[in-house]
Amino acid sequence: MEDLDGAASGLIRLQEIYKLYPEDIMKEMSLSADEAYHVGLVAYNEDKFQHAFLWFLYSLDTLTEYSAITEEELIQSLIFSAYHFGSLPVAIHFNKLHLNLETFASDPTNDEVRDQLNRLLHSQRTSNPDIFTLNTESSNYEALCRGEVDERTSKRQRALSCRYSTGGGNPRLMYAPVKEEVEWDEPRIIRYHDIISDREIEILKNISRPLLSRSQTGRGTVSNIRVSQSVFLNEDENVARISQRIADITGLRTNTSAERLHVQNYGIGGRYEPHYDSVNDENERIATFLIYMSDVETGGATVFPKVGVALKPKKGSAVFWYNLHKNGNVDLNTEHAGCPVFRGNKWVANKWICEFGQEFSRPCSLSYWE
Numbered sequence: 001m002e003d004l005d006g007a008a009s010g011l012i013r014l015q016e017i018y019k020l021y022p023e024d025i026m027k028e029m030s031l032s033a034d035e036a037y038h039v040g041l042v043a044y045n046e047d048k049f050q051h052a053f054l055w056f057l058y059s060l061d062t063l064t065e066y067s068a069i070t071e072e073e074l075i076q077s078l079i080f081s082a083y084h085f086g087s088l089p090v091a092i093h094f095n096k097l098h099l100n101l102e103t104f105a106s107d108p109t110n111d112e113v114r115d116q117l118n119r120l121l122h123s124q125r126t127s128n129p130d131i132f133t134l135n136t137e138s139s140n141y142e143a144l145c146r147g148e149v150d151e152r153t154s155k156r157q158r159a160l161s162c163r164y165s166t167g168g169g170n171p172r173l174m175y176a177p178v179k180e181e182v183e184w185d186e187p188r189i190i191r192y193h194d195i196i197s198d199r200e201i202e203i204l205k206n207i208s209r210p211l212l213s214r215s216q217t218g219r220g221t222v223s224n225i226r227v228s229q230s231v232f233l234n235e236d237e238n239v240a241r242i243s244q245r246i247a248d249i250t251g252l253r254t255n256t257s258a259e260r261l262h263v264q265n266y267g268i269g270g271r272y273e274p275h276y277d278s279v280n281d282e283n284e285r286i287a288t289f290l291i292y293m294s295d296v297e298t299g300g301a302t303v304f305p306k307v308g309v310a311l312k313p314k315k316g317s318a319v320f321w322y323n324l325h326k327n328g329n330v331d332l333n334t335e336h337a338g339c340p341v342f343r344g345n346k347w348v349a350n351k352w353i354c355e356f357g358q359e360f361s362r363p364c365s366l367s368y369w370e
């Protein structure tokens with residue numbers, strides 16, 4: 001049941017962020033009238049009454065003789081949710097429907113009532129297209145996920161560069177330099193293209209699949225902040241080769257001074273709400289190297305709400321940034337999120353690189369500003 005509620009809550013989040021109707025979501029998956037009703041109940045319990053309303057309406061539309069939920073109960077639910085999101089006319093309208101339904105129930109052959117019901121439902125649907133704007137506050141995070149803002153389209157991005165890098169003359173990269181693109185300047189976010197092959201990706205996914213479990217945040221809690229499946233991999237030769245490549249590219253040490261490679265899979269509705277990667281440990285996560293092991297058809301961008309940047313997953317590429325300033329303070333602009341996946345399946349692998357042991361590759365600074 002907890003899983004079902006989690007899945008329902010994922011669908012509602014998807015709906016909120018991408019402004020979707022249940023019909024849009026049902027193009028990607030199919031839910032029965034009872035399941036749609038359950039999603040509506042979860043929305044209702046989260047005080048998201050407009051969303052609840054839409055799910056109840058969808059459930060009513062797809063009701064069959066095998067459904068456990070009844071037309072009567074659904075109309076009651078529609079009345080309550082309409083009342084709660086502040087639309088008295090809609091609530092009254094469904095109340096009338098409810099009264100008609102009683103006549104209808106006592107006389108099932110009453111075609112006139114049936115027609116009226118259909119007509120009313122239809123007018124309801126077309127007369128209130130702006131249901132999402134009633135009281136949904138849209139954050140920068142959500143707008144970024146929808147692709148409505150991305151500061152990189154401005155003049156600023158034209159100043160950013162793209163080049164081949166040998167990791168500062170690293171012998172392993174001399175003959176195969178990596179394609180490096182600066183995605184943003186402050187914080188500096190770098191995209192490395194084609195750093196992992198499709199074959200290597202398949203190997204990592206195959207190792208991970210049987211080990212995946214519901215992701216946690218902080219110290220071992222499962223929550224709706226992070227909805228995905230993940231695993232920290234042990235270093236076999238395949239994993240170690242990737243770690244070595246990350247060290248070569250970034251110039252940072254990844255053997256003793258990093259966490260194990262963290263593989264993560266997000267299904268539809270899977271996401272990671274805005275957060276910092278730093279964990280307040282003595283040996284703090286100084287930098288993040290995030291590898292995209294899949295493209296995502298729709299949704300699933302990595303966004304930085306404080307600076308207005310959205311990074312689209314591109315299979316085989318990786319993005320890298322420092323979470324800490326050189327003086328050791330957390331760079332507050334590195335807050336980021338994984339937007340909900342709407343279409344497709346998202347795979348990423350994270351390497352969190354820690355502070356200790358990087359003194360020679362990234363000297364610290366006493367300056368307040370660095």
Ligand SMILES: O=C(O)CCC(=O)C(=O)O
Pocket residue numbers: 264272277290300301302303336337338339348350
């Ligand atoms: O999936 C993403 O795009 C971001 C993942 C992330 O931020 C994390 O795992 O810490």
Ligand SMILES: [Fe+2]
Pocket residue numbers: 275276277336
């Ligand atoms: Fe993160």
